[in-house]
Amino acid sequence: MSLVTESIRSPGLTASIELFPPKGEKAAGRVLREVEEIQAGMEVAFTSVTYGAGGSTQDGTLELVLALAQRHPGRVVAHLTCVGAGEGDLGALLALYLKSGMRDILALRGDLPEGMTPEQAAAGGFRHAVDLVRYLRKLGGFASVGVACFPEGHPETPDLAAHLAHFAEKAEAGGDYAVSQFFFEAHLWERFLEACERRRIGIPLAPGIMPVRDLEQLLRFAARCGATVPKSVVNALARYKDDPEGFKERSADLAAGQVERLKALGVRHVHIYSLNKSDIILKIADRLGWRKKAPAK
Ligand code: FAD
Numbered sequence: 421m422s423l424v425t426e427s428i429r430s431p432g433l434t435a436s437i438e439l440f441p442p443k444g445e446k447a448a449g450r451v452l453r454e455v456e457e458i459q460a461g462m463e464v465a466f467t468s469v470t471y472g473a474g475g476s477t478q479d480g481t482l483e484l485v486l487a488l489a490q491r492h493p494g495r496v497v498a499h500l501t502c503v504g505a506g507e508g509d510l511g512a513l514l515a516l517y518l519k520s521g522m523r524d525i526l527a528l529r530g531d532l533p534e535g536m537t538p539e540q541a542a543a544g545g546f547r548h549a550v551d552l553v554r555y556l557r558k559l560g561g562f563a564s565v566g567v568a569c570f571p572e573g574h575p576e577t578p579d580l581a582a583h584l585a586h587f588a589e590k591a592e593a594g595g596d597y598a599v600s601q602f603f604f605e606a607h608l609w610e611r612f613l614e615a616c617e618r619r620r621i622g623i624p625l626a627p628g629i630m631p632v633r634d635l636e637q638l639l640r641f642a643a644r645c646g647a648t649v650p651k652s653v654v655n656a657l658a659r660y661k662d663d664p665e666g667f668k669e670r671s672a673d674l675a676a677g678q679v680e681r682l683k684a685l686g687v688r689h690v691h692i693y694s695l696n697k698s699d700i701i702l703k704i705a706d707r708l709g710w711r712k713k714a715p716a717k
Contacts, residue, residue, distance in 0.1 A: 421563075421564075422494065422523065422524055422563030422564040422596075423465075423466065423494040423495055423563075424465070424466050424494075424495070424497055424524045424563070424564045424566070424597075425563075425564045425596050425597055425624075427465030427466060427689065428465070428597045428624045428626055428688070428689040429597075429624055429688070430465075430688065430689075431688065432688070433679075433683055433687070433688055433689070433690070434463070434465040434688065434689050434690075435462070435463070435464060435465060435689070435690050435691075435692055435710070436464065436465050436466045436467065436468060436497075436599075436626070436689065436690075436691045436692070437455070437458055437464050437466075437467045437468070437691075437692050437694045437701065438467070438468045438469075438470065438628075438691060438692065438693045438694060439451060439455065439467055439468070439469050439470070439484065439694060439696055440469070440470045440477075440695075440696060441469060441470065441471075441472075441477045441479075441480025441481045441483070441484050442480060442484070442696065443480065448480075448483065448484065448487075450696075451484065451696050452484075452487060452488075454694075454696055454697055454698045455467060455488065455698075456491075457698040457702070458694070458698045458701050458702065459492070460712070461698070461702045461705055461711055461712060462701075462702065462705040462710040462711055462712060463710065463712065464492075464495070465495065465689065466492075466495040466496060466497055466524070467488055467492070467495065467496055467497070468496070468497035468498070468499060468526055468599075468691070469481050469484045469485045469488070469496070469497070469498055469499060470499045471498070471499040471500055471501055471528075471530075472501075472530075473501040473503045473504070473528075473529075473530025473531050473532075473533060474501070474503060474504045474505075474530065474533040474536075478513065481498065481499070482498075482513065482516065485498045485517070485522060486520055486522070489520065489521065489522050493521065494523075494524075494563075496522065496524065497524045497525065497526050497564075497566065498517060498522055498524070498525055498526070499525075499526045499528060500513070500514075500525050500526065500527060500528065500552065501528045501529060501530025501552075502527075502528070502529055502530065502544075502546035502549065502551060502552040502555075503529050503530035503531070503532060503533070503536075503541045503546070504530075504532075504533060504536060504540070504541050504543075504544065505544050505546060506543075506544030506545060506546075507544070507545060507555065509544075510546075510552075510555065511559070514556070514559060518561050518562075523561065523562050523563035523564070524562070524563055524564045524566075525556060525562055525564070525565055525566070526565075526566040526567070526568070526599065527549055527552040527553045527556055527565050527566065527567055527590075527595070528549050528552070528567070528568055529546070529547075529548055529549040529552070531644075548586070549567060549568065549590055550586070550589045550590045550593050553565055553567060553590055553593040553594050553595055554593050554594070556594070557593065557594040564596045564597070565594055565595055565596055566595065566596060566597050566598065566599055567587075567590040567591070567595035567597075567598050567599075568598065568599060568600070568601065569587055569598040569599070569600045569601070569612075569625060570583065570587075570600065570601045570645075570646070571600050571601065571603050571608045571609055571611070571612035571627070572601070572603055572608055572646060572647055572648060573646065574646065575645065575646040580615070584615055584616070584619055584621075585619075587616075587621065588619050588621050591621050591622070591623045595623055596623060597623050597624045597625070597626060598623060598624075598625050598626065599626045599628055599691045600612075600625065600626065600627045600628045600691070601628055601645050601646075601647055602628045602629065602630035602641075602642075602645075602647055602693060603627070603628075603647055603648065604630075604647075604648070604649065604650050604653055604674075604678060605648070605650060606678065606681035606682055606684075606685060608648075609627055609682055609685060609687070610685055612625075613625070613685065613686075624688070624689065626687075626689040626690060626691045627682055627687055627690055627691070628690075628691045628692075628693060629675055629678060629679060629690050629691065629692045629693065630675075630693045631671050631672065631674075631675040631692065631693070631694075631695075631700040631701065631704060632653070632657055632671045632674070632675075633668075633671070633695055633697065633700065635654065635657055635658065635661075639654075653674060656670055656674060657670055657671060657674075668699060668700050668703060669703065671700050671703075672700050672703035672704045672706075672707060673707065675692075675700070675704050676704050676707035676708050679704070679708060680708070692704070
């Protein structure tokens, strides 16, 4: 078992942090500093780095993944999307990862790039994420292959039962665990867990937690991925429009409260969308008692 799946399956609550590839050298240095601050302040089971569908951020992802993997071997997950790709492109990147000892992949389809039809997107042989999971398993050599899940369903498949059947296929094809799209209300997770249980989907499921940094940005993200933002979240944060520090404190309260509610539902791993910043994450860690103790002098 890889360190990644081990941490997701561990009996105590563990957390992972998602990053996106920065643009430019200066930004890359900044992200690494933010990650180090998080790692110094709390236990991080692993970090993951997103990948622009269609390969738009391929170089940035590769650089950040390798830089992190050098510092935290076995504790970095590279996201990989297959939309618009073929075995040639994916195989070359995967060979590089394997050569560098990077063996943990989150297998995604990605959203269709603008102007690309579904047929064009699948011309390379990958129509859905399940095709990528199968390809990774055929290639072999990976310590873990994770997949995405959507507690509120996915915008392209309005029928929840049909979507769940598609999700089940990814688990059956060799997905080791699933990380979810962000959501806010614990009852959605409970409903999703029950539906997975009914379908006998047995892989560990890790909820995605989105600490809010900016309300408008959140509403844009949510509209794109079909996540519900409850009025209570909007109202709680809108009051701090002109108070950035108060906003961060309230945002950390909301995220920590959500983690507590999910823990009560049996959640053992949470995946936190960091948006490449340490401040709110460490405030969440304060509230949940996750902060590392200073070494005794
Ligand atoms: P799939 O599992 O292929 O599902 C996509 C849609 O196709 C769903 O509606 C599903 O129900 C449907 N479907 C699946 N199989 C079938 C079938 N056999 N027949 C008919 N319909 C089917 N995007 C990025 O570009 N880069 C990232 O790094 C990235 N990271 C992410 C991380 C997480 C944790 C999550 C939750 C999402 C991430 N995304 C990322 C976004 C993701 O790529 C999109 O949401 C995408 O639309 C769905 O990806 P998927 O892997 O779930 O695709």
